[in-house]
Amino acid sequence: MAKQNQSTGKTLVGHGGEPHQTVASDGVRLTTNQGLVIADDQNTLTVGERGPQLLEDHIMREKITHFDHERIPERVVHARGYAAHGYFQAYKSHAGLTKAGFLQDPSVQTPVFCRFSTVAGRAGSFDTARDVRGFSVKFYTNEGNYDLVGNNIPVFFIQDAIKFPDLVHSVKPEPDRDFPQAQSAHNTFWDFVSLNSEAMHMLMWIMSDRAIPRSFRMMEGFGVHTFRMINKKGESKFVKFHWRPKLGTFSLIWDEAVKIGGADPDFHRRDLWNAIEAKDFPEWELSVQAFSESQAAEFDFDALDPTKLIPEELVPLTPLGKMVLNRNVDNFFAETEQVAFCPSHVVPGIDFSNDPLLQGRLFSYLDTQLSRLGSPNFHQIPVNKPKCPFANFQRDGHMQTEVPTGRVANEPNSLDDGQPREDPKAGFTTFAAEESGKKLRIRPESFADYYTQARLFWKSMTEPEQRHIVGGFAFELGKCDVVKIRTRMLGHLKNVDKNLAEQVATALGMKGQGDSIKPRVSVGDPDPSKPLSQYAAAPKTLSGKKIGLLITAGVDDKLLTAIREAANAEGAMLSIVAPRAGEIETSGGKKVMPEHFLAGAPSVLFDCIIVAPTKADELEKEADAVDWIRNAFAHLKVIGYTETATRLFEKASVALDADDGIVDVSDGKLDKFVQQAKEYRIWDREPNVRSM
Numbered sequence: 138m139a140k141q142n143q144s145t146g147k148t149l150v151g152h153g154g155e156p157h158q159t160v161a162s163d164g165v166r167l168t169t170n171q172g173l174v175i176a177d178d179q180n181t182l183t184v185g186e187r188g189p190q191l192l193e194d195h196i197m198r199e200k201i202t203h204f205d206h207e208r209i210p211e212r213v214v215h216a217r218g219y220a221a222h223g224y225f226q227a228y229k230s231h232a233g234l235t236k237a238g239f240l241q242d243p244s245v246q247t248p249v250f251c252r253f254s255t256v257a258g259r260a261g262s263f264d265t266a267r268d269v270r271g272f273s274v275k276f277y278t279n280e281g282n283y284d285l286v287g288n289n290i291p292v293f294f295i296q297d298a299i300k301f302p303d304l305v306h307s308v309k310p311e312p313d314r315d316f317p318q319a320q321s322a323h324n325t326f327w328d329f330v331s332l333n334s335e336a337m338h339m340l341m342w343i344m345s346d347r348a349i350p351r352s353f354r355m356m357e358g359f360g361v362h363t364f365r366m367i368n369k370k371g372e373s374k375f376v377k378f379h380w381r382p383k384l385g386t387f388s389l390i391w392d393e394a395v396k397i398g399g400a401d402p403d404f405h406r407r408d409l410w411n412a413i414e415a416k417d418f419p420e421w422e423l424s425v426q427a428f429s430e431s432q433a434a435e436f437d438f439d440a441l442d443p444t445k446l447i448p449e450e451l452v453p454l455t456p457l458g459k460m461v462l463n464r465n466v467d468n469f470f471a472e473t474e475q476v477a478f479c480p481s482h483v484v485p486g487i488d489f490s491n492d493p494l495l496q497g498r499l500f501s502y503l504d505t506q507l508s509r510l511g512s513p514n515f516h517q518i519p520v521n522k523p524k525c526p527f528a529n530f531q532r533d534g535h536m537q538t539e540v541p542t543g544r545v546a547n548e549p550n551s552l553d554d555g556q557p558r559e560d561p562k563a564g565f566t567t568f569a570a571e572e573s574g575k576k577l578r579i580r581p582e583s584f585a586d587y588y589t590q591a592r593l594f595w596k597s598m599t600e601p602e603q604r605h606i607v608g609g610f611a612f613e614l615g616k617c618d619v620v621k622i623r624t625r626m627l628g629h630l631k632n633v634d635k636n637l638a639e640q641v642a643t644a645l646g647m648k649g650q651g652d653s654i655k656p657r658v659s660v661g662d663p664d665p666s667k668p669l670s671q672y673a674a675a676p677k678t679l680s681g682k683k684i685g686l687l688i689t690a691g692v693d694d695k696l697l698t699a700i701r702e703a704a705n706a707e708g709a710m711l712s713i714v715a716p717r718a719g720e721i722e723t724s725g726g727k728k729v730m731p732e733h734f735l736a737g738a739p740s741v742l743f744d745c746i747i748v749a750p751t752k753a754d755e756l757e758k759e760a761d762a763v764d765w766i767r768n769a770f771a772h773l774k775v776i777g778y779t780e781t782a783t784r785l786f787e788k789a790s791v792a793l794d795a796d797d798g799i800v801d802v803s804d805g806k807l808d809k810f811v812q813q814a815k816e817y818r819i820w821d822r823e824p825n826v827r828s829m
């Protein structure tokens with residue numbers, strides 16, 4: 138039916154007979170890209186009412202042509218990402234370590250743009266794939282943009298950049314069939330890594346819970362390579378960068394990650410967006426492990442080898458400052474898609490090491506931006522543009538948006554006041570490291586220990602974490618149907634830890650099998666390093682976590698208020714789920730709008746749940762409600778219930794006295810529930826719900 142337009146008072150009928158809005162006399166008018174005001178954006182120019190369309194319709198052609206070219210090549214890796222704006226603030230001056238301006242003054246907030254990503258999947262894949270996560274931060278400092286382009290895992294698969302295309306080809310969908318998407322669980326990947334012993338340490342991480350983070354907000358970040366910091370006196374230290382999330386580091390359970398992939402493929406991006414919209418701003422601490430070259434010479438591994446980490450027992454962390462993400466993007470494409478990170482973007486006081494992987498990256502990122510963004514002027518795109526002045530004589534090129542003035546575009550010159558000019562005092566100078574040697578293609582012998590740190594990681598895990606690593610290997614190798622690849626991998630695992638290899642072999646039904654692979658150097662037996670475990674010292678907190686509450690019409694107001702208050706007090710988010718999408722009335726006649734309806738919100742979306750139907754036996758015929766409990770139990774979650782839910786638990790075959798993680802909240806007292814939920818998972822339950 139046609140309606141009156143509020144602003145113009147005109148009655149309008151758009152395509153399909155629906156009314157549509159036109160502009161008020163003082164409003165913004167729809168125009169073409171040339172500024173021509175458009176009178177009708179709903180109907181193409183035709184000959185007569187029902188006649189053919191005219192090529193003359195430049196307005197329609199401009200719109201469709203622009204649309205046809207809306208896509209740019211997605212990133213070859215890290216295609217699926219999500220980002221936000223924020224700031225970095227140093228805790229104090231770190232002048233002793235570096236002259237980098239953004240690390241000098243604790244009163245300065247440096248703007249940042251931070252992008253998280255998965256690596257293997259396409260831009261349209263799902264968030265919870267087993268994968269490394271990218272953790273890139275662009276600092277818009279007064280001395281130019283500094284990009285710290287890291288991952289959520291502190292080591293990498295390969296030692297030399299020349300192997301990167303092969304690694305990536307192996308993990309991407311297999312080229313003949315174009316599947317599987319966003320998965321490492323397939324033949325080409327396991328074939329490649331099993332032929333590259335240097336990948337063993339990284340494989341331990343990638344098969345661990347680290348590869349299925351609960352949230353970007355609960356994920357660590359690492360610079361991976363050894364970098365340099367240089368102070369005003371010209372003194373240099375090697376550094377490794379670490380980001381630590383304020384909320385603690387938490388992960389999903391594999392079965393949960395798989396199910397979330399279907400229930401909410403945008404789980405991580407939605408989580409970040411929602412937290413920022415709710416002003417629950419995520420925060421990370423930036424630290425470095427700083428060490429001298431002579432210290433590095435004492436390590437029993439090479440600090441330039443990106444498959445090695447430095448145990449914190451050897452070099453503790455020095456906290457530098459904090460990053461807070463407090464603003465979502467205004468436009469995903471303009472900002473998140475067009476942001477261009479390059480590890481070569483450094484500022485005075487930060488420099489590179491000879492890590493061969495880093496050296497290769499210094500070339501690759503600028504090159505990729507040229508083809509991805511299509512122009513050497515990508516630094517002019519707002520998200521990439523330095524927030525400090527910049528000036529040089531680089532000119533022209535595709536999509537030049539600046540209009541440089543003046544007659545001169547060369548340097549030196551004496552015609553245009555000689556500007557701009559180099560500044561040897563403030564400018565970037567490369568650390569004058571001593572280098573000599575023959576030209577060779579050779580891997581240093583000091584990179585040859587492929588197993589000791591893989592073993593260090595394994596030994597540092599808690600029991601549940603070890604179980605998950607075994608499960609990860611078994612799942613992935615189970616999807617690899619070439620037996621020789623499995624036996625090769627089992628051979629590597631035997632070198633890491635006999636017990637690990639045996640458990641994986643048993644899970645695969647290949648007990649006692651595995652190649653004999655002779656390590657190049659003898660494998661060490663390091664002491665565990667506690668910080669490598671997520672759960673050994675995990676904070677007991679509900680902060681930033683999500684409580685799912687299943688209710689029905691007539692829910693008790695007192696109970697609802699008590700749950701709300703408990704969630705608020707703990708800094709947790711409460712999500713109300715009801716059988717239908719519409720408003721429901723509480724016992725006191727208040728209206729509550731559920732955030733989700735049951736069929737659209739399985740319990741995998743929440744960190745802990747409370748099941749509180751109003752009437753006994755209610756919901757017991759709802760498979761989704763039964764699954765809510767069954768899955769939450771299998772995923773080791775803390776479950777609160779009211780007595781009215783008893784039969785539902787019976788249906789789900791979950792005993793109310795199964796363990797301390799099942800808590801009666803009928804009386805509206807939430808203390809015990811909160812205390813249990815702060816544990817995050819009931820790890821002791823795991824052997825009872827999953828034998829492998």
Ligand code: HDE
Binds near residue numbers: 212252253254287293
């Ligand atoms: Fe990357 N990597 N990478 N990478 N990488 C890219 O650059 C590359 C490596 C990382 O949010 C690409 O703009 C090579 C390690 C992140 O936009 C490309 C090598 C680490 C991102 C590229 C590596 C990373 C990328 C693809 C081996 C952790 C996403 C699109 C030498 C320290 C950045 C792009 C964003 C993206 C190349 C290895 C992290 C092709 C050659 C190690 C977080 O340039």
